[in-house]
Amino acid sequence: MTEEHPALALRGLVKRFDSKVAVAGVDLDVPTGSFYGLLGPNGAGKTTTLSMAVGLLRPDGGQARVLGYDVWADPVRAKQLLGVMPDGVRLFDRLSGAELLAYHGLLRGMDPAVVDRRAAELLDVLALGDAGRTLVVDYSAGMKKKIGLACALLHGPRLLVLDEPFEAVDPVSAALIRDILHRYVTGGGTVVFSSHVMEVVERLCSHVAILADGTIKRVGTLDEVRAGRALEDVFVEVVGGRTATGEELAWLSR
Amino acid sequence: MAVPVSPAVDGSGPARPVRARHFVRLKLRVTANNFRGQGWRIALFVFGAFFGLWFAVGGFFLFAAPGLAGNDQYAILAAALGGGLVALGWLILPLVFFGVDETLDPARFALLPLTRRTLVTGLAAAALVSVPTVAVLLALFGLVVTAALLGGWLAGLVAVLGVLSGLLLCVAGSRALTSAFASMLRSRRVRDLAAVLLAVLAALLGPVQIALTASLRDADWDRLAGVARVVGWTPLGAPWSAGIEVAQGRAWAALAKLLITWVTVAGLLLWWSRSLESAMVGTATAGPAPARRGPTGGAVAQLFPRPLGWLGRTRFGALTARECRYWWRDARRRANLITLAVVGVFVPVMVNFGGSGVAFDSEQGFSGLGSASPVLVSLSMVFVGVLAAVTLANQFGFDGSAYAANVVAGISGRLELQARMAAFSIYVVPMLGAIAVIVVLVLGEPGWIGLTLGSLLATYGGGLAVNTFLSVLGAYSLPETSNPFAMNTGAGVARSFLTLVSMVVSAVTAVPMLVAAVLLGDAWHWLALPVGAAYGVGVALLGAYLAGDVLDRRMPELLATVTPRR
Numbered sequence: 001m002t003e004e005h006p007a008l009a010l011r012g013l014v015k016r017f018d019s020k021v022a023v024a025g026v027d028l029d030v031p032t033g034s035f036y037g038l039l040g041p042n043g044a045g046k047t048t049t050l051s052m053a054v055g056l057l058r059p060d061g062g063q064a065r066v067l068g069y070d071v072w073a074d075p076v077r078a079k080q081l082l083g084v085m086p087d088g089v090r091l092f093d094r095l096s097g098a099e100l101l102a103y104h105g106l107l108r109g110m111d112p113a114v115v116d117r118r119a120a121e122l123l124d125v126l127a128l129g130d131a132g133r134t135l136v137v138d139y140s141a142g143m144k145k146k147i148g149l150a151c152a153l154l155h156g157p158r159l160l161v162l163d164e165p166f167e168a169v170d171p172v173s174a175a176l177i178r179d180i181l182h183r184y185v186t187g188g189g190t191v192v193f194s195s196h197v198m199e200v201v202e203r204l205c206s207h208v209a210i211l212a213d214g215t216i217k218r219v220g221t222l223d224e225v226r227a228g229r230a231l232e233d234v235f236v237e238v239v240g241g242r243t244a245t246g247e248e249l250a251w252l253s254r
Numbered sequence: 255m256a257v258p259v260s261p262a263v264d265g266s267g268p269a270r271p272v273r274a275r276h277f278v279r280l281k282l283r284v285t286a287n288n289f290r291g292q293g294w295r296i297a298l299f300v301f302g303a304f305f306g307l308w309f310a311v312g313g314f315f316l317f318a319a320p321g322l323a324g325n326d327q328y329a330i331l332a333a334a335l336g337g338g339l340v341a342l343g344w345l346i347l348p349l350v351f352f353g354v355d356e357t358l359d360p361a362r363f364a365l366l367p368l369t370r371r372t373l374v375t376g377l378a379a380a381a382l383v384s385v386p387t388v389a390v391l392l393a394l395f396g397l398v399v400t401a402a403l404l405g406g407w408l409a410g411l412v413a414v415l416g417v418l419s420g421l422l423l424c425v426a427g428s429r430a431l432t433s434a435f436a437s438m439l440r441s442r443r444v445r446d447l448a449a450v451l452l453a454v455l456a457a458l459l460g461p462v463q464i465a466l467t468a469s470l471r472d473a474d475w476d477r478l479a480g481v482a483r484v485v486g487w488t489p490l491g492a493p494w495s496a497g498i499e500v501a502q503g504r505a506w507a508a509l510a511k512l513l514i515t516w517v518t519v520a521g522l523l524l525w526w527s528r529s530l531e532s533a534m535v536g537t538a539t540a541g542p543a544p545a546r547r548g549p550t551g552g553a554v555a556q557l558f559p560r561p562l563g564w565l566g567r568t569r570f571g572a573l574t575a576r577e578c579r580y581w582w583r584d585a586r587r588r589a590n591l592i593t594l595a596v597v598g599v600f601v602p603v604m605v606n607f608g609g610s611g612v613a614f615d616s617e618q619g620f621s622g623l624g625s626a627s628p629v630l631v632s633l634s635m636v637f638v639g640v641l642a643a644v645t646l647a648n649q650f651g652f653d654g655s656a657y658a659a660n661v662v663a664g665i666s667g668r669l670e671l672q673a674r675m676a677a678f679s680i681y682v683v684p685m686l687g688a689i690a691v692i693v694v695l696v697l698g699e700p701g702w703i704g705l706t707l708g709s710l711l712a713t714y715g716g717g718l719a720v721n722t723f724l725s726v727l728g729a730y731s732l733p734e735t736s737n738p739f740a741m742n743t744g745a746g747v748a749r750s751f752l753t754l755v756s757m758v759v760s761a762v763t764a765v766p767m768l769v770a771a772v773l774l775g776d777a778w779h780w781l782a783l784p785v786g787a788a789y790g791v792g793v794a795l796l797g798a799y800l801a802g803d804v805l806d807r808r809m810p811e812l813l814a815t816v817t818p819r820r
Contacts, residue, residue, distance in 0.1 A: 054662060055661065055662065055664075055810065056658055056661055056662065056810055056813060057810055057813075057814065058810045058811065075664050076664050079662060079663065079664035080664075082662070084662045086658055086662075088655070089655040089656070089658045089817075090654055090655050090656040091656060091659065092576060092580070092653075092656045092659060093656065094579065094580055094583040094584055095557070095576065095579060096556065098552075098553040098556045098557075099553065099556050099557040099576075099579070101553050102552075102553040102554040102556065102557035102572070103557055103572050103575075103576050103659075104659065104663070105553075105554070105572075106554065106557075106567060106568065106569060106571065106572030107569055107572055107573070107659070107660065107663040107665060108663055109568075109569060112552075112554045112567040115552075115553060115554050116552030116553050116554050116555075119552070119553035119554075120552065120553065123553075133556070135583070151659070
């Protein structure tokens with residue numbers, strides 16, 4: 001039955017913090033097999049939206065469905081199909097990479113033999129095998145992103161939700177992460193990720209949504225949103241950026 | 255577009271000096287901002303302030319009583335012993351229970367061009383601005399009243415000076431101590447140091463106990479006054495008794511005592527500024543851990559510590575194994591475990607020796623110990639069991655935002671809580687066993703092993719149930735610093751209050767055991783162990799069952815409360 005449903009469907013998601021509205025009614029359909037980029041400036045509500053979509057933050061209103069299963073009404077089924085890499089959230093970082101993967105695998109109720117096999121493979125592919133028993137807390141930022149991704153992938157989810165997967169990652173690791181995600185989508189998986197790096201989005205995504213001030217401003221396939229222009233221009237226009245005139249901050253030049 | 259730059263005009267001239275008041279203002283501002291939009295925090299703060307005031311007024315009259323009664327004799331008692339106790343508590347309690355308020359985390363000042371001197375004075379000044387300091391200051395001003403009534407305005411003036419210096423001593427001392435303790439626990443040699451610490455404390459037990467029981471047995475005021483006079487000359491008692499010395503006509507003594515205080519304060523500040531440096535650079539000094547080589551077996555085998563190999567490779571097993579690893583690898587949790595081990599041995603031995611009216615006479619040695627009563631032993635065991643369980647009161651706070659992994663995986667609340675209880679018990683139950691054995695051996699009553707262990711297990715189980723609820727409903731976030739004693743602004747009152755509530759409620763769950771100890775007499779000595787163990791396990795499981803339901807309903811909310819605000 002899951003084939004008729006979009007991989008992720010958000011309906012009227014709303015979140016208020018105190019008096020401030022962080023997300024003001026987001027509707028989004030992520031088709032199965034798509035590579036979906038959620039674009040937005042800092043503070044647009046990307047993390048809040050994704051957190052509500054995966055069950056980390058209870059929305060004040062609205063619905064989130066993963067392949068037809070309501071994340072908040074039927075969390076067990078929905079979460080089985082989901083792989084999540086949150087941003088600004090710590091891992092259980094006093095474990096080594098292998099231990100962390102084993103923990104995540106068993107937490108998902110996987111067979112220990114399968115966990116062992118996949119963990120070894122993931123550590124190898126992500127070039128984390130050399131770290132040995134180093135604790136994740138002592139990893140570099142790029143390594144932390146990679147082990148986070150490995151944790152999200154381990155149980156073979158149908159939908160992968162990644163919050164800022166390319167933030168603070170060096171080009172080599174970024175290329176590796178891109179390759180892996182590409183393979184995952186080619187193999188029938190769906191990826192939703194947030195970013196504010198235009199090049200990555202333009203290179204990877206089949207679909208794009210631009211989020212600003214807690215609402216979706218533009219949505220569609222990459223070509224629909226670009227409409228023949230550079231994505232960056234569309235983004236700045238939608239978000240309403242300002243350019244420096246050169247008059248202010250004069251004291252910066254000597 | 256080169257603009258002529260004149261340094262004096264655009265503020266890039268010589269920097270204006272940073273003074274202590276800037277730190278104080280910063281602390282007040284941070285505290286106020288933390289209250290913004292958090293009604294319950296304000297309520298807790300007001301509650302705490304009210305509580306503090308209540309104690310302060312009580313303490314004030316206690317300290318002022320000798321003066322009001324015009325009694326010279328008790329003045330030195332109140333000043334040296336009472337003040338000394340306050341100072342001692344100020345130094346030790348943060349380590350054991352309450353933690354240090356790190357509203358102004360020293361690490362945040364690492365990048366600013368401040369001299370160490372500015373920083374230390376500033377942080378000390380900021381530390382003085384808190385509810386406990388104000389309350390204690392108010393209480394200790396009772397001594398000023400005493401000194402002034404007994405010796406006129408000059409004595410009162412000296413007492414004011416003494417009390418203020420003493421307060422400074424308390425603050426500097428507790429900061430230096432926790433800071434040093436923190437860097438000690440951070441280091442990789444912590445195991446050895448912890449062992450040394452335990453040994454030293456154990457060695458201290460003997461002499462302290464002898465002195466205490468001797469003074470308690472005689473309980474005559476002359477001897478106590480003698481002790482007070484001696485304590486009055488230590489840094490712990492010197493600042494408080496300076497005013498009394500003037501009142502009793504020994505101006506030179508007052509001066510000497512003030513000097514002792516000031517030298518100690520200077521020394522403590524120096525010590526603190528030393529350890530501050532390492533706190534500021536934080537874990538960076540430790541460097542990244544050397545890559546530990548040679549993984550043994552697959553990933554799953556690595557997750558499970560070797561002694562826990564028997565755990566099933568299931569969700570429960572994974573949760574338990576991860577918790578076990580964390581209780582040792584996380585400095586904050588390890589500090590709790592070590593403190594528990596130290597206090598767990600220390601307190602019952604002290605209580606049972608002091609309270610039993612033990613005589614230490616040269617012929618019999620410690621042989622007269624049989625007079626310790628089963629009820630008293632049970633009571634002290636209740637305390638240890640409660641203390642053990644209270645460590646879990648903010649178990650999710652230890653995890654912080656990492657708890658998100660369990661939320662995303664959709665772990666059921668009951669499983670989560672049972673695994674956490676199991677993992678903690680793997681450490682604590684053997685520890686409780688050791689404590690029970692030590693206590694009965696020291697008391698010379700090996701036959702009481704069932705009684706002590708039974709009471710311990712029952713209280714611990716009850717405490718687990720209570721604290722599991724508390725950890726789900728009353729969690730709060732811990733700051734992500736390297737200081738295991740640090741806590742967030744405004745969390746101090748909340749933490750102390752919740753700890754007190756949980757200890758009281760946990761103790762209540764142990765009441766059946768105490769009643770049985772009183773009613774059943776000798777039979778209880780042997781029934782206590784099986785009944786206590788069964789009771790403890792039963793109550794703990796019931797707690798996990800009920801609290802698990804609550805957790806299932808508020809997982810995201812719990813995650814939000816334990817995630818540190820940035």
